[in-house]
Amino acid sequence: MNPALDAHGMLAVAIEQARIGLAEGGIPVGGAIFRTDGTLLGAGRNRLVQNGDPSMHGETDAFRAAGRQPRYGDLILVTTLAPCWYCTGLIHQFRFKQVIVGDSVNAQGGVAWLREKGFDILDLASSECIEMMAKFQRAHPGLWNECVGEG
């Protein structure tokens, strides 16, 4: 718990998850869920490779890790990579207050659609996130495609 975390500090938590995933041989996408005061509720990462589990994206693993919550409309979801449609659906259903995105260069998912729907999307355009994902996609195109159902 770090009540002083700003958006960049929150993204750093998700980036740490992505780097752990990369070190595990996985797809480097990390996510985290915070209260607006910066309290961390849960963090996670894509676990397709590690657990053979296609359902655990960075965002959904963070959602799982945060456990049962009475509501999500006052919570912030952070992700190192723009949410795919699966995770876009999660955001839409649970009405997160804000979504903080590290990289919307290497994937765009449903970000434009969420903005049209009035969601608050803060794109930090993090060079760390963008470079990590670009390098991964170049090195492992098959894994990347599998992860987003484009196998």
Added chain:
Amino acid sequence: MNPALDAHGMLAVAIEQARIGLAEGGIPVGGAIFRTDGTLLGAGRNRLVQNGDPSMHGETDAFRAAGRQPRYGDLILVTTLAPCWYCTGLIHQFRFKQVIVGDSVNAQGGVAWLREKGFDILDLASSECIEMMAKFQRAHPGLWNECVGEG
């Protein structure tokens, strides 16, 4: 594996999952993923109560259970209840060939949107599914609302 399963037979697998969930004290939504020849790849159920895991809806638990798949465009996703937006996003991202729905009375989720997008949605209007969910929603409105983020 039962290669002779038709749509109703596939839905019966999802209903069995929902009934297991209900017996566990959980939210009775079940899901399953099949090949078009009726081969079962994975089945699952909502596990919010059982595992304290809000990420496991009937559909996403079936997706997890089916494990890594080279593609989803030739697979059928079956669910006892119309997919919420989270599960609608899953369907959209992974381009399932067909979605078989048991009940679109007690929830509608993103079914109309998926149809607009050209997805093949087969609504079996199963009285067994409809009655099971209606009864659950009446008996446990708080759990139902939590499950769909309307707490």
